[in-house]
Amino acid sequence: MAIVFQRPHALKEKPLHYCPGCTHGIVHRLVAEVIDELGIEGITIGVSPVGCAYNNYEYFECDMVQAAHGRAPAVATGIKRVHPDKVVFTYQGDGDLAAIGTAEIIHAANRGEKITTIFINNAIYGMTSGQMAPTTLEGQVTTTTPFGRKPELHGYPVRVCEMISTLGGAVFVERVSVCDIKNINNTKRAIKKAFQVQMAGKGFSLVEVLSTCPTNWGLDPVEALQWLKDNMEPFYRLGNFKGKDLEV
Amino acid sequence: MGEKLLMKGNEVIAEAAIRAGCRYYFGYPITPQTEIMHYIAKKFPSIGGTFIQAESEVAAINMVYGAAAAGARVMTSSSSPGISLKQEGLSYIAGAELPAVIVNIVRCGPGLGGILPSQGDYFQAVKGGGHGDYKMVVLAPSSIQELYELTVEAFNIADRYRIAVMIMGDGTLGQMMETVEFRDREEIEEADKSWAVTGTRMEREHNVITSIYIDPEVLEDLNNRLQAKYRIIEQREVRVETYNCDGADIIVSAFGTVARIVKNVIRMAEKEGIRVGLIRPITLWPFPTETFRKYAEVPAAFLSVELNAGQMVEDVRLAVNGKREVYFYGRTGGMIPTQKEILDKIREIYKNSR
Known part of the structure; x- marks a missing residue:
């Protein structure tokens, strides 16, 4: 009998610690499937962030390094420069990448570091319990914007892909979503391409994944997916920003 | 002994690092130590070294963290205000038990202070400038010859104990010129780096470099291990x-x-x-x-x-x-x-x- 579905080898057999309905698990699985399909588990080194995914080194079978908050791109730079023949990725949330780690991501991208960043944008801080993120939408209620995010007080949501794609060293930049099966499949395609871009030595690649945080959004998992579609997708345009036709 | 040269302290640090097998340097310019970076920028291309002028001291020390995790001999250098910025990384390096060499050519503070010589960073260096219970080995040379010898030794100590080693000089030492006699060949100690992230090649369990342990018993074990290591260093490495x-x-x-x-x-x-x-x-x-x-x-x-x-x-x-x-x-x-x-x-x- 043919096996049609199984746990990717690159993902350890271990229950995830994420909340019910959280989409981190989906993205972890997609990254692991891509590592399997490219046959690169033995040469891949991942960098874990600070945030809900801080310990995703417990889930991936490849070598892993845990980084300080926001510093994953600098840590990945150090690793990749020592091992240019390895595949190095960072996995970062919106607080990690777009607030405290803004300098590190911008400059790693601009130097064209041959690393891949998986950027989870769920418009909120998860681990510290629902504070405003740089990507929190206008009007969105969080524990630090209890009356909604007001641009005149809190500034505007940051569009990371638009910003990163202006940089010379960034060669593949794409925003995707995990709101439904079609988009999940598309996310996997984008992640795979981002890894291939790195392996071809083209430069820096980033995939922004619009994700959910049912717990801190105060919604059930199904409502959360709908909220993502209705609120995040209109503001954070899905699609490729750079490197669509890059041959790898 | 071998070649005898008249050299500036900062350049001797860079030359000594190269002789000690350091091929990775990440730093951000700050007076009075930037000649270290200038020397490395000039010398590294011909010997296959990697130098990145980082966007900040914070980024530089995290590049050091990454390169050390990857098993390399790696160095960064700075002066007092920049060293303050590196404290976050130094605490993580201590927690993750990574070997690294950090040079602090101290200038006077507090704040932006001035660029003239000082020893005002003594507390920061020896009492743990970052958060948590940790130590760095801190070497304080008083001549250019000693600066050379201790820089080489810093890499060996770092590898021997998986610890950060700081070379602490003042602006005078970095800027002055003296004769230095280089050895023909350095004693580079072989270190076990089987813990480093190098890719599993599907031949071993994955290696993880981390400093976070949510379970208090496990974290206390780490602290006990660190303290035991520090006691050994106190017995063996006093100079x-x-x-x-x-x-x-x-x-x-x-x-x-x-x-x-x-x-x-x-x-x-x-x-x-x-x-x-x-x-x-x-x-x-x-x-x-x-x-x-x-x-x-x-x-x-x-x-x-x-x-x-x-x-x-x-x-x-x-x-x-x-x-x-x-x-x-x-x-x-x-x-x-x-x-x-x-x-x-x-x-x-x-x-x-x-």
Whole structure:
């Protein structure tokens, strides 16, 4: 009998610690499937962030390094420069990448570091319990914007892909979503391409994944997916920003 | 010994690092140590080294963290305000037990302070400038020759114990020129780096470099392991110079370039019939406590001379443990104590102690 579905080898057999309905698990699985399909588990080194995914080194079978908050791109730079023949990725949330780690991501991208960043944008801080993120939408209620995010007080949501794609060293930049099966499949395609871009030595690649945080959004998992579609997708345009036709 | 050259301190650090097998350097410009970076930027391309002028000190120390995790010999350098920015990374390096060499060519503070020599970062270096219970080995050379030898040794110590080693000099040491005699070949200790992230090749369990342990028992185990390692380092790695201490009337403690001024003062005092000894800690951590204990009852009093408002003097007092009075003389702001100032202080202590 043919096996049609199984746990990717690159993902350890271990229950995830994420909340019910959280989409981190989906993205972890997609990254692991891509590592399997490219046959690169033995040469891949991942960098874990600070945030809900801080310990995703417990889930991936490849070598892993845990980084300080926001510093994953600098840590990945150090690793990749020592091992240019390895595949190095960072996995970062919106607080990690777009607030405290803004300098590190911008400059790693601009130097064209041959690393891949998986950027989870769920418009909120998860681990510290629902504070405003740089990507929190206008009007969105969080524990630090209890009356909604007001641009005149809190500034505007940051569009990371638009910003990163202006940089010379960034060669593949794409925003995707995990709101439904079609988009999940598309996310996997984008992640795979981002890894291939790195392996071809083209430069820096980033995939922004619009994700959910049912717990801190105060919604059930199904409502959360709908909220993502209705609120995040209109503001954070899905699609490729750079490197669509890059041959790898 | 081999080649003998007249070189600037900062350049000697860079040359020594290269000779010690360091091929990764990440840094951000700041006076008065930037010549280290200039030298490396020029030399690294021809020897296959990797130099990145990072976007910040924070990024630089995290590149060091990454390269060390990947198993490389790696160095960063900076001066006081930049070293403050690196404290986050240093704490993580300690927690993850990574070997790395950090150079601090100290300038005077606080704040942006000034660019002139200082020893005002002693507390930050030896008491753990970042969060949590941790230590770095801190080496304090006083000549260019010693700067060379200790820089090479710093890499060996870092690898031997999986620990950060700081070379702490003041602006004078970084900027002055002296002759340095290089060895033909360096003793580069082979270190086990089976813990490093190099890719599993599907041949071993994955390696994880981390400093986070949510389970309190596991985190206490890590802390206990770190402390046990620090106790071993305290036993094995203390370096100290003693000069003229037997039968001394007064023993002066000083490190780095200040110790050189004190040596001249010792000759001047001798002419006045005051026998002055010197204890010069070469490792600021581990501190040569035993040496101070050994001589604690020899002189009438101790005097610590420093380019700060009184920092190492606290460790001298702890070591002397009340057996003798421990005085302090220091200058701040980039001012250097003159021989006469120190001699006057010695005369005063000598007079009062009789």
